[in-house]
Amino acid sequence: MERPPNLAAAIDAAAGALLGVLDSTASRHHVSVSPTQLRVLSLISSRPETNVNGLAELLDVVPSSASRLCDRLEATGLLRRAADPRDRREVLLLPTAAAEALLRELAERRHRAVQAVLDRMSSRAQHELLLALLAFGQAATLAAGEPQTDPSARTA
Numbered sequence: 001m002e003r004p005p006n007l008a009a010a011i012d013a014a015a016g017a018l019l020g021v022l023d024s025t026a027s028r029h030h031v032s033v034s035p036t037q038l039r040v041l042s043l044i045s046s047r048p049e050t051n052v053n054g055l056a057e058l059l060d061v062v063p064s065s066a067s068r069l070c071d072r073l074e075a076t077g078l079l080r081r082a083a084d085p086r087d088r089r090e091v092l093l094l095p096t097a098a099a100e101a102l103l104r105e106l107a108e109r110r111h112r113a114v115q116a117v118l119d120r121m122s123s124r125a126q127h128e129l130l131l132a133l134l135a136f137g138q139a140a141t142l143a144a145g146e147p148q149t150d151p152s153a154r155t156a
Contacts, residue, residue: 011136021117025109033078038106040069041078044093045103051090078102 023035033041043058044050050058056066070093073079078099084090095103118126 018114021113022110025106025113033073033076033102037069037073037078038103040066040073041095041099041103044079045095045100048092048094049084050093051084052093055093073099 040055040059043055047054047058052067052070053063055070056063059066059069070079070081074081078096080094080096081091082094084092118129121129
């Protein structure tokens with residue numbers, strides 16, 4: 001079976017539609033934090049050993065910018081800083097219970113919004129989408145795990 005010439009464009013459009021569905025869940029329900037702040041909360045929630053320098057690396061920003069983001073989140077009661085018990089010179093970033101509840105609520109809203117779109121698709125289309133997404137995820141994982149080689153590099 002030959003790949004349609006506009007497959008990448010179709011995937012890009014579908015990704016845009018998915019992002020629109022996901023973003024609408026936050027904006028419709030008046031979430032009090034910015035998308036960047038939500039990303040920070042999600043990152044530190046999934047990485048319990050994160051400090052400001054680690055967060056800066058994940059966000060690809062300078063540590064002072066990451067620290068200011070954390071200051072704002074701490075002021076709203078969504079983040080707290082705590083000394084690392086293994087090295088008291090290090091400060092860990094921890095989501096508060098309010099942040100965890102906000103992330104859970106947003107995840108539930110996003111799930112419902114995506115499910116509402118899926119419910120408008122036939123069972124067959126849903127099954128085909130599942131298979132395609134699994135194959136795409138596997139291919140992306142394989143590509144990410146392979147060392148990138150420079151085709152111009154030569155070995156002796």
